[in-house]
Each structure stands twice: as C-alpha cells, then as structure tokens.
Amino acid sequence: MHKSENWGTRIGVILAVAGSAVGLGNFLRFPGQVAQNGGGAFMIPYFIALLILGIPLCWAEWTMGRYGGVRGFHSSPGIFSVLCKTPKARYMGTIGLLIPLIIYMYYVLIEAWCLGYAISYLDGSLMPANNPGDYGVFFDNFIGANSDGALLTAEHNWFLGVLLVTFGLNFFFLYRGITKGIEAFCRVVMPIMAMLAIIVLIRVLTLGTPDPAHPDQNVINGLGKLWNPDFSKLANPSTWLAASGQIFFSLSVGFGVIINYASYLRKKDDIALSGLTASSMNEFFEVCLGGLITIPAAFIFLGNAVPTNSTFALGFVALPEVFAHMPMGQLFGFLWFFMLFIAAITSSLSMLQPVIAFFEEGLGLKRHASAAILGLISMLGAGFVVYFSKGTVAMDIMDFWVGTVLLVVLALIQAILYGWVLGIEKGEKELHRGSHIRIPHFIQLILKYVTPLFLLIIFFMFITGEDAAKSVKAIQDNPVAKMTMMFILVIFGFLLLMVHIAGIRWEKEGRFDHLLEEEDD
Amino acid sequence: MEPAGWVMMIVSIGTVLCMVTFCLVKVLSLPAVEMDEIKGPLEIDTQDTVDAD
Numbered sequence: 001m002h003k004s005e006n007w008g009t010r011i012g013v014i015l016a017v018a019g020s021a022v023g024l025g026n027f028l029r030f031p032g033q034v035a036q037n038g039g040g041a042f043m044i045p046y047f048i049a050l051l052i053l054g055i056p057l058c059w060a061e062w063t064m065g066r067y068g069g070v071r072g073f074h075s076s077p078g079i080f081s082v083l084c085k086t087p088k089a090r091y092m093g094t095i096g097l098l099i100p101l102i103i104y105m106y107y108v109l110i111e112a113w114c115l116g117y118a119i120s121y122l123d124g125s126l127m128p129a130n131n132p133g134d135y136g137v138f139f140d141n142f143i144g145a146n147s148d149g150a151l152l153t154a155e156h157n158w159f160l161g162v163l164l165v166t167f168g169l170n171f172f173f174l175y176r177g178i179t180k181g182i183e184a185f186c187r188v189v190m191p192i193m194a195m196l197a198i199i200v201l202i203r204v205l206t207l208g209t210p211d212p213a214h215p216d217q218n219v220i221n222g223l224g225k226l227w228n229p230d231f232s233k234l235a236n237p238s239t240w241l242a243a244s245g246q247i248f249f250s251l252s253v254g255f256g257v258i259i260n261y262a263s264y265l266r267k268k269d270d271i272a273l274s275g276l277t278a279s280s281m282n283e284f285f286e287v288c289l290g291g292l293i294t295i296p297a298a299f300i301f302l303g304n305a306v307p308t309n310s311t312f313a314l315g316f317v318a319l320p321e322v323f324a325h326m327p328m329g330q331l332f333g334f335l336w337f338f339m340l341f342i343a344a345i346t347s348s349l350s351m352l353q354p355v356i357a358f359f360e361e362g363l364g365l366k367r368h369a370s371a372a373i374l375g376l377i378s379m380l381g382a383g384f385v386v387y388f389s390k391g392t393v394a395m396d397i398m399d400f401w402v403g404t405v406l407l408v409v410l411a412l413i414q415a416i417l418y419g420w421v422l423g424i425e426k427g428e429k430e431l432h433r434g435s436h437i438r439i440p441h442f443i444q445l446i447l448k449y450v451t452p453l454f455l456l457i458i459f460f461m462f463i464t465g466e467d468a469a470k471s472v473k474a475i476q477d478n479p480v481a482k483m484t485m486m487f488i489l490v491i492f493g494f495l496l497l498m499v500h501i502a503g504i505r506w507e508k509e510g511r512f513d514h515l516l517e518e519e520d521d
Numbered sequence: 522m523e524p525a526g527w528v529m530m531i532v533s534i535g536t537v538l539c540m541v542t543f544c545l546v547k548v549l550s551l552p553a554v555e556m557d558e559i560k561g562p563l564e565i566d567t568q569d570t571v572d573a574d
Contacts, residue, residue: 010548040529047536224522227530277544284541288534436551 005178007264012183014274017261018281019186019346021252022193024110026286027340028315030246031295035226035308037242038233043287045234045243053454054247055279056447057411059439060418061253062271063431065262067422072511074263075358076256077499083417085515087503094499095410096256097358098492100351101374102402103255105381106395107351108170111344112163113143113316114337119162121323121334128324135320139312144389148480151386163386167379169345174352175371178264182349189342190281196339197289203332204297210325217303222296225306241461244454249404250286251279252350254411260354268434276437285343294319301325312392315340352378362502377491384487388480397484400471405462412455419448 007013034042068079076096080089120126126138142159144150151159173181209218233239252258262271294314298306301322307313323333352374359370388394418427424444431439462468474481506512522530 010551014548040526040533043529043533047533220522223530224526228523228526229529273544273547277541277548280537280541280544283537287537291530291533436547 005264006266007269008179008183009187010270010274012179012187013261013265013269014277014281015186015190016182016346016350017252017258017274017278018285019190020255020257020261020350021250021278021282021347022190022285023343023347024114024311024315024340025246025250026282027197027290027294027343028311030250030286030290031226031293032308032311032314033242033246034291035295035306037239038230039225040227040229041231041234042239042243045240046247049240049244049247050279050283052446052450053244054251054253055276056443056451057248057253057415058251058258058275058279059272059431059443060427060447060451061258061414062262062275063427064414064418064422065259066265066267066269066271067430068259069263069265070267071515072361074260074361075354076259077358077502078361078506079259079263080413080417081503081506081512082515083422085512087507087512090499090503090506091496092413094492094495095406095413096259097355097495097499098488099254099402099406099410100256101355101378101495102381102398102488102491104348104351104378106385106398106403107344107348108166108378108382109143109163109385109395111341111348112159112166114341114344115166116142116159116162117316117320118334118337118341121330121337124330126320126323126333127330135317135324136313138320139316142316143392144386145391148388148390151389160386163382166345167375167382170348170352171371171375173349174356175367177367178353182353185349186346189346193339193342193346194285194289196335196342197285197293200332200336200339201289201293203326203328204293204300207297207300207326210300210327214303217300219296219300222299223292225299225304226291226295241458244458248411248458249407251282252347254407254409254414255351256354256410257350259414260357261350263357270434270436272431272435272439273437297322297326358498358502362498362505364505377494381487381491384484388484390480393474393478393480394484397471397474397481398488400467401485402488405459405468408455408459408462412452412459415447415452415455419444419452424448 007016034040034046064079064083068074068082071082073079073082075093077090077093080093080096081087083089117126124130140146141150144156150156173185175181176184204222205219207219209215211217248254258275265271295306295308298314298318298321302318307318319336320333323329323336326332356367356370356374359365359373360367363370365373385394385398418424422430424447427447428439428441428444471481475485476482
C-alpha cells in the first residue's frame, strides 16, 4: 500500500479549496442574482444563508473529510462507509463521484470558451476594428449553438484546439498530484486571479462618465443599478431561495470536493479556521469583486439593457460589448477573460480529484491508469456536450439535474450524516481537534436541525419549480435532452458498479474491520 | 445611487473584508508547522507514477 498524500502547507489547502469555490458564478451569476432580487436588499437573506447554511455545511464537510482521510479513505464512497461504519453506505457516496465528473464534462467547455475569448482579445478578433458583428451572434456561432455537430466543422478547429489545451492542462496538474499539482498551481494562480480582478475593478471604477451624450450612465449609477435596495422583494420567498441557492452553489458545498480535499489533511491539522478562511476568500471574490465589476461596467455602456437573467448573456455577450467601447478595451477584455479562465480551471481541477482518488483507492489503480481512465470517460462526456451543442440543451440538462438538483441531494445526505450519523457531539469534537478558533455550540444545533430542513425546502422548491417542469418537458420532447439523461444514468450505473467492486476489495482487505472496534478518542 | 444603496454596499463589502482580513491575519500569524510535521514534495511523493501497471 502506498503512502497517503497530504497537503504541503496550511495556506495551500485553503487556496485550493477557495480556488475550487471561486468560479464563473462569483463574477457572473452573483451580480445577476443581486440585480434581479432586490439589489442591496438581497444581501440580507444572502448573509443569513451564509451563516446558517453555507459556512456550517462547509465545516461539516471539512470535518467528515478529515475524519475519513485519517482512516485511510479519500473518496466519498469510502468516507461515507467510515462514517456509517458499514461498507453498504458506499453506494450513497457514488453521487459524490457522479456530480464532479458530470459537471467537469460541460464545465471544461465553458472554461475553453473563456480561454478562447481571452485569445480572441489578444489577437484583436473580438474588437470592433475586426468587425466581429453582433456579439450575441458571435457567441452562438462560437459555441455552436445553432446546430448539433457545428463545433466539429473545420471553421471551429481552432476552438477544438483550445478545448484540447484546456483538457491537457487540467490533466497535467491533476497527474502531478495533490501537493505538486493542485496545491502548487493554486498557490501561484489564486493571487494572480485576485490581481487581475483588482486591475479590472480599478479600470471600471475610474471610468467616470465615458459617454457625455448619456450623463446618467456613469459609475455611481452603475453601482446603484446593483446595490440600490428594493426591500419589498424580501417578502417574496423566491428571493430567499435565490439567496440560499447562490450561497450554496458558490461555496461548492455538496459537490464532493471539499470532503475529498479535507481528507488529505492530517489528524491535528486545523479545519475550523481553514474552512472559514476558504469561505471568506470566496466571499471576497464574489461580493467585493463580482459585486463591483460586472453590472456597473455593463450599465455604464449599455444602460438599463444589461441582461441580468442569464450568466452567459452577461458574461459572453454584454461584457464584450462593454470592452468594445471601453478605452483600452482589448487589454481589459483579455485580462477579464483570462481571469475567468483561471477561476474556471481551479474549479475544474477540483472536480477531477475526487474521482481519481476513488479509482486509486477503490480499484487499486496507479495514478497513470486512473488518469487515463478518467481522461477517457471525461473526454467521452465532453465530446457528447461538444457534439450536441444546439441550444446548449445537453449542457442545460446536465447542469440542472446534476449541477443543481443532485448537489442539493448530496448536501442533504452530508448534513444528515454529520448531524445524525456521526453526531454533533462527536462532530464538534472532531471539528475542534487542532483548531485555531472556537466555533460556538449553536452551529452544531443548526447543522443538526436547521440545515437539513433548509435543504429539504430548497430541494422541494427546485423539483416543483418552473425550471424542473421545463427540464422534464424537454426530456419528454427533445431527443437530445432524453439522450443526455440516458448518458447521465449510464455514467451513474458505471460508477455504481465500480463502487460495488471497490467495496468488495475493501472488505477483502479488511479495511473496515478496525472501524467497528474503534474507540472514540 | 441612493443613500440606502451606499449603506448596503458599504456594509456588505465591509463585512466581507473584515471577515477575510481576520481569517488571513490569523492564518498567516500562526506559528510555522513543526519540522517533523513538514512534508516536503519528495517525502509525500506517492511514487505511484514510477511503476505504472
């Protein structure tokens, strides 16, 4: 049995977890949600959700991850078995592999869009001088939204090249392992990402009133567009749901990632302060940078026509329009999309690690073989999304059922495992082992009673909501949507089989024997 | 921008900045990890890339 991997430094694991959480959602989804749900008033349910849902769930994941890691498991099937003290619990953990794997399959494509846009700014092809035409049309053509198979035509060869490079970069850092790959990469790129975002922020805040013909389209009014509160929205339950959803997706809870990353900590490594720091960093990128850049910049140049209800429309259509009019827009366009690319790659790297950890510990594969199998499966999935690009149907189905609904399911499972299986007394003791801060006891009570209930409400609101109805209808009517659902089920079935085999191996090796006799120290 | 907008923006950003500053100061001012606990890259290398199956 080979020696278990560990994080090299305290700040390294914090940056890796923060890197996993910080993604496109911080810069594009968050401002859209704020603008649509009462502006500054949205921050009231947002901070409440952060305190009673986001941060406590993060702590629970960190605790369970380290608990499983010191007992020799790094993937959710193994960790769940340890927590439940029965190998049968491993099947629940399959969701913790399915979520990151499926999300990676489409997220790597979005990551390649960001890199592709950054390159297009470098060579100037997205600037008005090169006549890129309508940015909406440009984007649809760029992602092949007009017909299935469009991205496989010769015209899109360079984009496929960008996608391959993105894929290659992910696997290069993954292959190098936790310390030399993910940690080393995040330690270098996270400060670069913050620096790039701050440079763009300074540019946006110093734009003043660029068009004298529209004196009302200035920085102050741009900030007002986002932050002016509409307190009447607080009476609407959907505002509270949106705030909880944003916190939930932003912090990467229920993703299967934090539990995996935390499993590489040692028994007495701090998790309370590290978890809080990683969450705070994510909030810094979201509120302080995402909240000040995107909507104000778009408002200054586009006025009230800013699209706030679509992440892609805001990020890939409205913002290029902004950079086209902004002084030195080519440079800032490049910096912005390169920054988004970094945000995306630190997230996508984290999606691969839980699965590779499972292949290594569950199937006894070496890193070469694990990376090769994972590469093959994820390339198959990404190829599926690349081919079925029309109207981003395949991507939307994956994003809704796996990237939204299953995320809530996994978080619910984890909340129950922490609060009711591990138990809050033991959980609190575990959380404070090696801790540099003291977490108040009421957080444990929240985790046991409030968080699962809150997640149940979110789950039912999701599956009974308009989006779910639309998605179900799409599955019934659209063959691509149906095939996508089948594809997800096939991958799920494959992972279930692998988890079954892994459990047999673990039992033969006696990896659970000591758990039954284990005394809580 | 309305005065209430300024208040919401300043309070939100101020809260996050206080939180992240507190955490980072606390993390960065912690004593270094003891020598016997340090795991340099060579020590933690799993070597599983050496003899591929």
